[in-house]
Amino acid sequence: MTAAKRLTLIRVVGVGAAIVLAIAAVLDFTAWLTRPAVQAGALFVDGAALPTDADNTAMTVSLDGEVRSDVAAILAMRALLQAPGTADASGSNKAAQQATVAALTVSPVNSLMWMTLGLLKAQINQPAGPALKTSYLTGPLPRDALVRRIRAVASSDAVNDEDVRLLGQTDVRTILIKYPRLEPALAATYRQATPDGKAFLLDATQTVDPRFSRLLRQYP
Numbered sequence: 001m002t003a004a005k006r007l008t009l010i011r012v013v014g015v016g017a018a019i020v021l022a023i024a025a026v027l028d029f030t031a032w033l034t035r036p037a038v039q040a041g042a043l044f045v046d047g048a049a050l051p052t053d054a055d056n057t058a059m060t061v062s063l064d065g066e067v068r069s070d071v072a073a074i075l076a077m078r079a080l081l082q083a084p085g086t087a088d089a090s091g092s093n094k095a096a097q098q099a100t101v102a103a104l105t106v107s108p109v110n111s112l113m114w115m116t117l118g119l120l121k122a123q124i125n126q127p128a129g130p131a132l133k134t135s136y137l138t139g140p141l142p143r144d145a146l147v148r149r150i151r152a153v154a155s156s157d158a159v160n161d162e163d164v165r166l167l168g169q170t171d172v173r174t175i176l177i178k179y180p181r182l183e184p185a186l187a188a189t190y191r192q193a194t195p196d197g198k199a200f201l202l203d204a205t206q207t208v209d210p211r212f213s214r215l216l217r218q219y220p
Helices: 003-033 040-044 056-061 065-080 087-106 111-123 129-137 143-156 162-178 180-192 195-206 209-219
Strands: none
Touching: 056 065, 065 087, 065 111, 111 143, 111 195, 129 143, 129 162, 129 180, 143 162, 143 180, 143 195, 162 180, 162 195, 180 209, 195 209
16 A cells, blocks of 8 residues: 555544544534433432433433433333333333443443342342342442332342342441431331341341331331
């Protein structure tokens, strides 16, 4: 290849790369314009208002993990608020799982999205353990999301995974030691748990706060 041809090839590659970068910048700018007003982490507070501005444009055009996570979290919360077993609930769950997986493809170490995937799977009795375990292994969660993760563990098959049980105990300890205001939510989690989940919570709380463990034992 002559020097002139090499130079032409370099120019063509450079122009192509510039066009690709420009398109990516436009798409990301469009996605940020349509990004939901509430970020994903704020949605997992019990009683939080669910925004209505989950524009799928942001999910479709953006390669930004945060934007995708915000949209996926809204879709997930909508799905989780529906009673399972209906066609609408099944469709919402499927769409939310797809959006969550799409967020994870560009941000695979997002612990909140792995927890979200676990919650969605638990809702329709799919194996939730692997997603929840990955949530523990990929980093910390926002404070108020800890109860959500414990709730998913204690109400699904994940509680039978020894690794998840051990990791879940860290959430329980964190709440009882650092965030006592979340104790009512933890008690509500106990009331919703499976028999194995209740045994897990009693064991986890007994080692940290026997008083709270005795309180839980008062519930059926």
